[in-house]
Amino acid sequence: MVQQTKNRKVVTIGLLAALFIGALDATVVSTAMPHITKELSGFSLISWVFSIYTLMMCVATPVFGKLADLYGRKSVFTAGLIIFAVGSILCGAATSMTAMIWFRAIQGLGAGALTPVTFTIVGDLYPGEQRAKVQGIFSSVWSIAGLLGPLVGGTFVDYISWRWIFYMNVPVFVIAFIFVVGFLHEKFEKKSKSIDYSGAILFTIGLSALLYALLNGGEKYAWNSALIISLFCISAVALSLFLFAETRVKEPMMPLALFKTREIRVIYLLSFLGFAVTAGVMVYAPQWIQIVLGHSATNSGFTLMPMCLAWPFAATMTGRLMFKYGPRLFIVSGAFVVAAGSLWLMLIDSNSPYSFLVGILVLIGLGMGLLATPILVLIQNAVDWSMRGVATSTNSLMNALGQTVGVAIFGTLFNNAAAGLETEQVAHGMHAVFIAIFVVSIAVVLVVGLLPSQRKESGKSKSSVAGG
Template sequence: MTKATNRKVVTLGLLASLFVGALDTTVVSTAMPSISAELSGLSLISWVFSIYTLTTCVAAPIFGKLSDLFGRRAVFTAGLILFVLGSILSGASQTMPQLIWFRALQGLGAGALTPVTFTIIGDLYPGEQRAKMQGVFASVWSIAGLLGPLVGGYFVDHISWRWIFYMNLPIGIAAFICVFGFLHEQFVKKAKQIDFTGAALFTVGITSLLYALLNGGHAHAWSSSLILSLFAVSVVFILLFLYTETRVKEPMLPLSLFRNRMLNVPYMINFFGFCVTAGVMIYMPMWIQTVLGHNATSSGFTLVPMTIAWPIASNLTGRYMFRLGTRAFVISGAVIVALGSLWLATINTSSPYIYIIGILIVLGFGMGCLTTPSMVIIQNAVEWQMRGVATSTSSFMNTLGQTVGVAFFGTLFNSAVTNSTPAQLATGMHWVFIAIFIISLPLLSVIGLLPSQRKAVQTKQQAS
C-alpha cells in the first residue's frame, strides 16, 4: 500500500529549499567585494552571476520535463543535491575561475529547485488552496530579498564570506528529509523515452543566446564577430531544436504549450513583466545613488518597497482570485504595472525621494497581481503529466525576460552615456525609464488574448 504524503511537512521542506535559492542572489551580491579581494578576480565578478543565470535558465525546462517523466521527488532531490554540492564547492573555492565553475553547478541545481517546487505545490494543493499557497511561496522571495544583505553582511563582517555558501548545507539537509521522506507520489511507471537530442540542441542554442545577451554591449561589442557568431549559432540550433521537437514521441519541450492561449499568454505576460522589473532593479538604485546623492547602503535598500508590496499583492490575489476571477487580477496587474512605469518615465532630477518609494510600491503591487494568477492559470490548464514542463517553461520565460531586459536597457544606457558625468548618467537612466514604460505596454495588449474562464476546460483538453 502506498504511503500518504504528509502535506505540511513537505510544504515546509519546499519553503526551505526555495528560501535558500532565493537568498543566494542577494547574499552573493553583498559578499562580492570580499570574495573578489580574497580570490583576486575583480575582472571576473560578472561571471559569478552570469554563469548562475545561464545554467539555471537552460536547466529549468529540462528538469521540468524530467519531473513529468520520473516524478517530482526524484528530480527535486537531484536538483537539491546539485545545489548543495555546488554551494559547498563554491565556499571552498581558492580561485575565481573555480568559483565560477562551481556556481555553474549550483545554478544547474537551482534550475530544478524553483520550477519543481512550484510544480509540487500545484500537485499538492487543488483549486483555491493552490492559489493561496502560490501567494505564500511568492513571499519567500521578498523575505530573502530583505534578509540577503543582512545575512551576507553579517557573515562577511564576523565569520567568513565562505559561510554564505556553507549555510545552504543544513537547510538543504532539512529540505531533503522533509520532501524525500514525506512526499509519496502515485504515477504509472513505464519505459521512458528521453529526448536527448532535443535537450542537447536546446542547451547549445539557449546557452549561445544567453551568453551573447549577457556579454554583448560591454564585454564585447554587439557588432563583434564573437557576438554575431553566437547569435547565428543560437538561431541555427534553436531552429533544429524546434524541428526535432515535432518529430520525437516524447519531446523535451512540447510545442503544444505555445499553441495553447491559456499557456502562451501567461508566458508572454511573465516575459514582459520580468523584463520591466529587471530594468527597475538595476537602474533604480543607481538613480538613488548618482542623482539623489544617497550613499551605497541607502541605495542598496531602495528596492525594499517593491519586495514588500509584491508578496502582499500575491497573497491578496491568492485569497480572492477565485471569487473575483483570475482574469480580473491579471488585467488589474498589467494596468498597475503600466501606470507605475508611466510614473517612472516622468521623474526627473528634481523629483523627490517619496516619488521613488511610490513608484516601487505600485510596480511591486502590480507584479504581485500578475505573477500569482499567471502561475495558477498555467497549472490549471494542464494535467499532471504536463505540469512540470509547463511550470518550468514559465520559470524559463521569467529568466529570459530578465536577461533580454538587462541586455536591451544596458545597450540603451551605454549609448546615451559617453562619459560618467551626473548629467549624462541621469539622461541615460531617463531613457531607460522611458523604455521600461514602452515595454510595459505589450502587457496591456497581451492580456486581451487571455481566454475567459469559460474556455478553460476546453483549453486544458487541448494542452493535454
C-alpha cells in the same frame, strides 16, 4: 487525487525551505561579491560569477521540468537539492575566482531543477482554491529573500566569513531533504521512457549561445563584433533544429503542443515582459538613488525594500481572493498598476524627491504580485498532470529570459544614451531606460487584452501526488 493529510504541510515546509535558501543565495552573493573578489583576486571575472549561474539555470530549467514529468517530482527534486548543496559547499571552499565560477555553474544547475519542480509539486499537492493560496505564498519567497539578502550577506561578511553565505545552505537543505523526500509519496504510471537527448543538446547549445551573447554584448564585446554575431547565428540554427526535432520525437523535451493553447502563449509572454520590467527597475532605480540623487550606497541598496514588501503582500492576497473574483481581474489590475508605476518612473527627474522612488517601487511591486500568482495557477490548471512539470518550468524559463533580455536591452540603451560619466549624462542614460521600461509595461497591458475569456476552475486536481 491528493489526500488531505498532515504530511502535506510537512512537505510544504520543506519545499519553502529549499526555495527560500535558493532565492536568498542570489541576493546574498551580490552583497558579498566585493569581499570575495578581493580575497580571490579576480575582480575582472566578477560578471561571470552571476552570468554562469543564470546561464546554467536557464538551460537546466526546462530539462529538469520534463524529467519531473517522466520520472516523478521527488527524484528530480532530490537530484536538484543534492546538486545545489554540493555546489554550495564547493563555492564556500573555492580558492580562486576560476574555481568559484565553475562551482557557481553547479549551483545554477541545481537551481534549474529546484525552482520549477518545487512549484510543480505544490501544484500537485493542492487543488483548486487551495493551490492559488499556497502558490501566492511561494511566489512571495523571492521578494522576501530580496529583502533579507543584503542584511544576511552583510552580517556574514562583517562578522563571520563570506564563505558561510554558501555553507549556511547545507543545514537548510538537510531539513528540506528530510521533509520532502521523507514525507512526499507520489504515484504515477511506470512505463518505458524515451528521453529526448537530441532536443536537450540542441536546446542547451542554442540557449547558451543566446544568453552568452546577451550577457556580454555591448559590454565585453561590441554588438557588431564577430563573436557576438556568430553566437546569434549559432543560437538561431540550434534553436531552429531544436524546434524541428521536437516535432519528431516521442517524448519531446518541450512539447510544442503547449504553445498551441492561446491562453498559455499569452501567459508566457506576460511572464517574459513582466520580469523584463522588474529587472530594469531593480537594476536602475537604486543607481538613480545613488548617482543622481546623491544618497549613500546603503540607502541605494534599501531602495528595493518597498518593492520586496509590496510584492509578497499582493501575491498572498491575490492567492486568497482570485477564486472569488476570478484570475483575470487580478491580471488586468496588475498590468495597469505596473504600467502606472512605470509611467511615474518615466516622469521623474533629478529634482524628484526620494519618496517618489519609494512610491514607484511600491506600485510596481504590487502590480507584479497581482500578476505572478494567477499566471502560475492558470498555467498549471490549463495542462494535465503529465505536462505540469514542463509547463511550470517553461514559465520559470520565460521569467529568467525576460530578466536577461531586459537587462541586455536596457544596458545597451543606457550605454548609447549616456555620453559620459557626469551626473547629468548618467541621468540622461537612465531616463532613456525608464522610457523603455514604460514601453514594455504598455506591452504588458496590451498582451493582457489577448487573454481568452475567463474560465472557472473546476476545483478538481488531475494530480497523482499524495502527501501521505
